[in-house]
Amino acid sequence: MVQLSDVAKRAGVSTASVSRVLNHPQKVSARIREQVTLAMEELGYVRDGAARALASRRSYSIGSVVPTIGIGIFASGVERLQQRLQEYGYQLLIATTQYDSSKEMEAVRSLIERGVDGIQLVGQEHDPQIYRLLTARGIPYVNAYQYDADNEHPCIGFNNQRSAWALMRHLLELGHREVGIITSPTRLNDRISARLKGMLACLKSYGIEQPESRIVEVPHRIADGRSGTRALMQRHPELTAICGTADALAIGALFELHAMGLKVPRDISVAGYDDLEIVRHLDPTLTTVHVPVEQIGQRVADYLLGRIEGRSMPMKTELEANLVLRDSTARPRATTATAAAG
Amino acid sequence: MVQLSDVAKRAGVSTASVSRVLNHPQKVSARIREQVTLAMEELGYVRDGAARALASRRSYSIGSVVPTIGIGIFASGVERLQQRLQEYGYQLLIATTQYDSSKEMEAVRSLIERGVDGIQLVGQEHDPQIYRLLTARGIPYVNAYQYDADNEHPCIGFNNQRSAWALMRHLLELGHREVGIITSPTRLNDRISARLKGMLACLKSYGIEQPESRIVEVPHRIADGRSGTRALMQRHPELTAICGTADALAIGALFELHAMGLKVPRDISVAGYDDLEIVRHLDPTLTTVHVPVEQIGQRVADYLLGRIEGRSMPMKTELEANLVLRDSTARPRATTATAAAG
DNA sequence: CGCTGATCTGTAAGCGCTTACAGCTTGAGA
DNA sequence: TCTCAAGCTGTAAGCGCTTACAGATCAGCG
Numbered sequence A, B: 001m002v003q004l005s006d007v008a009k010r011a012g013v014s015t016a017s018v019s020r021v022l023n024h025p026q027k028v029s030a031r032i033r034e035q036v037t038l039a040m041e042e043l044g045y046v047r048d049g050a051a052r053a054l055a056s057r058r059s060y061s062i063g064s065v066v067p068t069i070g071i072g073i074f075a076s077g078v079e080r081l082q083q084r085l086q087e088y089g090y091q092l093l094i095a096t097t098q099y100d101s102s103k104e105m106e107a108v109r110s111l112i113e114r115g116v117d118g119i120q121l122v123g124q125e126h127d128p129q130i131y132r133l134l135t136a137r138g139i140p141y142v143n144a145y146q147y148d149a150d151n152e153h154p155c156i157g158f159n160n161q162r163s164a165w166a167l168m169r170h171l172l173e174l175g176h177r178e179v180g181i182i183t184s185p186t187r188l189n190d191r192i193s194a195r196l197k198g199m200l201a202c203l204k205s206y207g208i209e210q211p212e213s214r215i216v217e218v219p220h221r222i223a224d225g226r227s228g229t230r231a232l233m234q235r236h237p238e239l240t241a242i243c244g245t246a247d248a249l250a251i252g253a254l255f256e257l258h259a260m261g262l263k264v265p266r267d268i269s270v271a272g273y274d275d276l277e278i279v280r281h282l283d284p285t286l287t288t289v290h291v292p293v294e295q296i297g298q299r300v301a302d303y304l305l306g307r308i309e310g311r312s313m314p315m316k317t318e319l320e321a322n323l324v325l326r327d328s329t330a331r332p333r334a335t336t337a338t339a340a341a342g
Numbered sequence C: 001c002g003c004t005g006a007t008c009t010g011t012a013a014g015c016g017c018t019t020a021c022a023g024c025t026t027g028a029g030a
Numbered sequence D: 001t002c003t004c005a006a007g008c009t010g011t012a013a014g015c016g017c018t019t020a021c022a023g024a025t026c027a028g029c030g
Helices: A002-012 A015-023 A030-043 A049-055 A074-087 A103-111 A128-136 A160-175 A190-205 A224-235 A247-259 A295-308 B004-011 B015-023 B029-043 B049-056 B074-087 B101-113 B130-137 B161-175 B190-205 B222-235 B248-260 B293-308
Strands: A061-066 A092-094 A118-122 A143-146 A153-158 A179-183 A215-217 A241-244 A269-271 A317-318 B063-068 B090-097 B118-122 B141-144 B156-159 B179-183 B215-217 B241-244 B268-273 B316-318
Touching: A002 A160, A015 A103, A015 B090, A015 B156, A030 A269, A030 B063, A049 B049, A061 A103, A061 A295, A061 B063, A074 A215, A074 A295, A074 B090, A074 B316, A092 A103, A092 B074, A103 A118, A118 A295, A143 A295, A143 B190, A153 A295, A160 A179, A160 A190, A160 A241, A160 A269, A215 A224, A215 A247, A224 A247, A241 A247, A241 B179, A247 A269, A317 B316, B004 B029, B015 B029, B029 B090, B063 B101, B063 B141, B063 B293, B074 B293, B090 B101, B101 B118, B101 B130, B130 B222, B141 B293, B156 B293, B161 B190, B161 B268, B179 B190, B179 B248, B190 B222, B215 B222, B222 B241, B222 B248, B241 B248, B248 B268
Parallel strands: A061 A092, A061 A118, A118 A143, A143 A153, A153 A317, A179 A215, A179 A241, A241 A269, B063 B090, B063 B118, B118 B141, B141 B156, B156 B316, B179 B215, B179 B241, B241 B268
Antiparallel strands: A092 B090
């Protein structure tokens, strides 16, 4: 395999010069730069990243640990992150946990072994071991998709709790009092927990003590949203609204209610969270919370790159996750109430 | 940073022994294995992948170059690939091209620089430079998502053309003769081209010369499916069926036709290709071709890992992409024809 | 014309690991 | 008891790059 010294020989210069034209072209005279560039092309030289990483103590790659990219919102965020990194000559290493926290430690370790210069995590609750490892090795990291002012770790995201509160308030302001909640598993998922917490807190502030039986926890696929909805409606036919902690579940609710012969929003309202591409096209279009995934991906890249280059970066970046009102929510069918408490 | 020699010192053994317990534990006595394992834990040792890669000439990572993971079918395939690799201690490096072929060469190069031990590409049409580079460096690679017996490169996928043919035949057998086609850009996308080719060939075999005006090419988002459908119906109100080369477009068609007050499949049939999770839930459920993405992801991992370990692997693996009949297709409204040609 | 400093180039010492090879120990068989 | 093979372990030579440092060159100036 052709290596740097071959290029040097061909160009009639030292290996140092070749390395310089690769890494600090401005430190090298135009003549040498040309000779070397030519030699590299003639020989089809591709530099060896392992050797470069070993010598420079930089891998020019960053790692991303996400629960999944197959379903939900992370794929777009990861994609934007990757694109941004690519612009700066960095590569993205992916690891998924499948929402299994024991896999997270393993994933982080594996990424560190690969020498990543920075790591993106999702959410803020992680094994202390993980934080310890990252800190001990001085690897920049950032918790994405969740903003929490009180947390001690850097984060880039939005306030899941607050926007979930806003979503629920929207339903309550419309006059709903009997609201069913479908949530994906909250265990080990601080974003979903925060959303649920926000919804419940909002209900409480309106004087509503949500009974356990009006909350169903299911996996996060459309089919689960359907079965959750069925269960909910069987137990509580009086419900006038269903609120999902994720769009996939709300989509399932929409479909299942339709199959049950109920008309949304006339008979019952539905709201989701994520603003997946499709929900603006559904009939009815879905009221939801827009999550700025691309923005997060890009900001994460910028943050990590900044930290790697030693720039000082803001510890916390809060992005907006705004309520998007569409057609799936309306006043409950025959209600006189406008809004009870405040 | 604690390194291998520190572990060796602590355990009272040579660096070679430490390396051995890491890489070939069976070559080492139980006593040393324990001492070393203990020392590693006490010191919190994490091995340096760059040094390992440089010394062993293996990076234990593989690269995947896909058009995009944000939309469409690739996310799940990539995820399955990643999971499988993880099981074997390999990491996945991701690069996306955004369907821009000039970025592909760049991506491959970047992955090679990172020392990936194998590469997955999508489709079979790639810059000859890419194949040359891969071959010259002896890096195993495989073309995924497209099976073509005549192509000289290893591939794991399905026959896009044949299943698209089957999809169109289904429509024609139902009696449709006026079929509109919505396709995503075919330039630089051999999978979509093959699908379109299959559809047109099928039409031709039924004696139908499809006019250009009954084919619209649009980007591959739902909204584009909608606008494409609108354009198609404006030009050709006589259409009795619309066939998309991807589900996103067919979904858009479904929504747009609904908005136009047409009932699917009573007034017009719609068929797609991909079998995205959601389409089995839509109303009507969508007739489509099921693409075995997870299977592809897994097979790609197995193939690449096999090649890396020097095992001989089948050059070509054909997977099934089967027609899934659902409710969006039916006989055209008022037709006497059953099926014209054969 | 020699000196100074700026600019460029080359030399060579690692970066932290793996592994070929050699040396040592041990047990079985003669 | 001696020999030999088998099984472990240690020594040390790289893997292909980057970069600190030193040396060379050259323009500008007194």
